[in-house]
Amino acid sequence: MRGTRKGRTRLRPLLIMSFRRIRSARRRLLRPPALSMCSSSPEPSTPPRPTRRLITGSFNFHMRQRAMLQIHNALAGVIAAIGSAALLASSAYGGDGSPESKTRLTVCADPGNLPYSNKAREGFENKIAQILADDLHMELDYFWFAEHKGFLGRTLLINRCDAVISVPNGLSLVATTRPYFSSSYVVVMRSGDDRRFSSFDDAWLQKARIGLQLVGNEGATTPPAVALSRRGANKNITPFPMWSEEETGSPQGEIVKAVVDGGIDVAFVWGPFGGYFAKAHGSELGVEAVLDDPKSPDQTFVFPMSIGVRKSDAVLKDRLQEALDRHEAEIATILKDYGIPTVGSPPKAERAADASPRDNH
Numbered sequence: 001m002r003g004t005r006k007g008r009t010r011l012r013p014l015l016i017m018s019f020r021r022i023r024s025a026r027r028r029l030l031r032p033p034a035l036s037m038c039s040s041s042p043e044p045s046t047p048p049r050p051t052r053r054l055i056t057g058s059f060n061f062h063m064r065q066r067a068m069l070q071i072h073n074a075l076a077g078v079i080a081a082i083g084s085a086a087l088l089a090s091s092a093y094g095g096d097g098s099p100e101s102k103t104r105l106t107v108c109a110d111p112g113n114l115p116y117s118n119k120a121r122e123g124f125e126n127k128i129a130q131i132l133a134d135d136l137h138m139e140l141d142y143f144w145f146a147e148h149k150g151f152l153g154r155t156l157l158i159n160r161c162d163a164v165i166s167v168p169n170g171l172s173l174v175a176t177t178r179p180y181f182s183s184s185y186v187v188v189m190r191s192g193d194d195r196r197f198s199s200f201d202d203a204w205l206q207k208a209r210i211g212l213q214l215v216g217n218e219g220a221t222t223p224p225a226v227a228l229s230r231r232g233a234n235k236n237i238t239p240f241p242m243w244s245e246e247e248t249g250s251p252q253g254e255i256v257k258a259v260v261d262g263g264i265d266v267a268f269v270w271g272p273f274g275g276y277f278a279k280a281h282g283s284e285l286g287v288e289a290v291l292d293d294p295k296s297p298d299q300t301f302v303f304p305m306s307i308g309v310r311k312s313d314a315v316l317k318d319r320l321q322e323a324l325d326r327h328e329a330e331i332a333t334i335l336k337d338y339g340i341p342t343v344g345s346p347p348k349a350e351r352a353a354d355a356s357p358r359d360n361h
Contacts, residue, residue, distance in 0.1 A: 102138065102162075102316070103137075103138060103139060104138055104139045104140075104141055105129070105132070105133045105136065105138040105139070105140055105141070105162055105163065106141045106142065106143055106160075106161040106162045106163075107125075107129045107140065107141070107142055107143070107161055107162070107163055107164070107165060108142075108143045108144075108145060108151070108155035108156050108160060108161035108163070108164050109123075109125055109126070109129075109142055109143075109144060109145075109164075109165070110144070110145070110146055110147040110151075111144040111145075111146070112146075113146075113147055113243075113252065114250055114252065114253075114276065115272055115273070115276035115277075115338045115339070115340065116165075116166065116272070117165075119144060123338075124272075124334050124335060124338045124340065125165040125166060127334050128165055128331055128334060129163075129165050131323075131327050131330060131331065132307075132320060132323045132324070132327070135323040135326060135327065136319055136320075136323055142161075143155060143160040143161040145160070146243065147243070148242070148243040151164075152164070152167075152173050152174065152308075153173075156174065156308065156309070156310060157173065157174075157310065159310075162309060162313065162316060163307055163308065163309050163316070163320065164307070164308040164309075165307055166305040166306070166307070167305065167306060167307070167308035168303045168304070168305060168306075169303075169304040169305065169306040170306075171308060173308075174308035174309060174310065174311065175308070175309050175310065175311045175313065175314065175317050176306035176307065176308050176309075176317075177306045177307045177317060177320055177321045177324060178306060178321060178324075179304030179305055179306050180305065180306065180307070180324050180328070180331055181304075181305055181331075181332075181335055181340065181342050182302055182303065182304040182305065182342060182343055182344065183270070183271035183272055183275075183302070183303060183305065183340060183341055183342055183343065184271050184289045184290060184291055184301050184302040184303070184341065184343050185222065185223060185224055185268060185269065185270055185271060185289075185290045185301045186268075186269060186270075186271045186274040186275065186287050186288060186289055186290060186341055187266060187267070187268055187287070187288050187290055188255075188256055188259050188266070188267040188269060188274045188278055188285055188286070188287050189259065189265070189266050189267075189285070189286050190259060190260070190262075190265075190284065190285060190286070191283055191284060191285060191286045193265065195208075195265075197266065197288060197290075199293070199294075200224075200227040200228060200231055200233070200293055200295070201231065201295075205228065205231075205233045205266075206231075206232070206233050206235075207236070208233075208236065208265040208266055209236045209238065209263070209264045209265045209266075210228065210233070210236060210237045210238070210264060210265070210266055210267075210268065211237075211238050211239075211240055211255045211258055211259065211263075211264040211266070211267040211268070211269070212224060212225050212228075212237055212238070212239055212240065212255075212267075212268055212269075213239075213240050213241075213242050213255055213267075213268070213269045213270060213273070214239050214240065214241045214242060215242065222268070222270075223293070223296070223299035223300060223301050224268035224290065224301075225237075225268075226296055226299050227293040227295070227296050227299065228268075230295060230296060231295075238258070238263070238264055240254055240255035240258070240267075240269075242270075242273065250277070252273045252277065253273070253276075253277035255267045255269050255273070255274075256269070256273075256274060256277035256278050256281075256285070257277070259285060260281055260284065260285065268290065271289065271340065271341040271343075272338075272340045272341075274287055274341070275287055275338075275339040275340050275341040276338050276339045276340065278339065279338075279339030287341060289341055289343050291343065302343055302344075307320050307321075307324070
């Protein structure tokens, strides 16, 4: 019965329903006779006639029989649920029910969040997940959920899946593997623009048309937004949401498209988004990493990314780490093919891991 949390999660509503039926039936069984239930008299104080006593006694006897039957049926439901749990456990694990014999890897992913993932499995997370599942001889499955809607709390942490392929390393909500890549915020500009970004103190930023990404449903402030705001360079800013309620299209790429079309002069965006969508435009765009801001030491621009699992899944975490190690070069190639800018990880990146650039968890 310890086999799979996914199985227990699916069965929890059935078990709760069965126990509620038992409790309800028990209350009916212990309820004292209520003669007024069968009374047809408008006067509740009128003494019942003998015939009513017979009717009420028969009614209460019938209710007790019915309650006993409901208890029997509810207990049968509990037994059936226990049997179903065993079947679910055996479907996700091998015959001994141990984590080592797990046969299915379920990944939580966004159905429309390129370059990370989509339902067509075209994202780099999809490619990496398939490599890991094949290495571990597991069947790969997905639980799809939009990342901007409290992602971890509604997926991994309530046992909807086994792993999330990229989360900030050291994220307090989960257990993480060692980082398999690190990325940063980037600045995207037209290659033909004579201006060049060297720091947030560049004078030209005060008059530039700037694009900034929004994070999560609340539009959380990104490190570049904080840096620009502290210098008063926030008069000509256009915000770009990274999400939509639709699973089609690529809202994440609109900020890069605005640079190409001339709608904005410069975009400050999370590296994987900027690098992936700029790659399609070749030499027309330049992408440079923004590693820090000396005037904002409290802001982290570089995030090492890892695979996240539940803290109780230590065995799975170790197995995934071993698979990552075996395919390090292959995974690096995938990231390069997707245009994901990778950088080294400064020590402070791990300290600020909870400030995810991807979602609001």
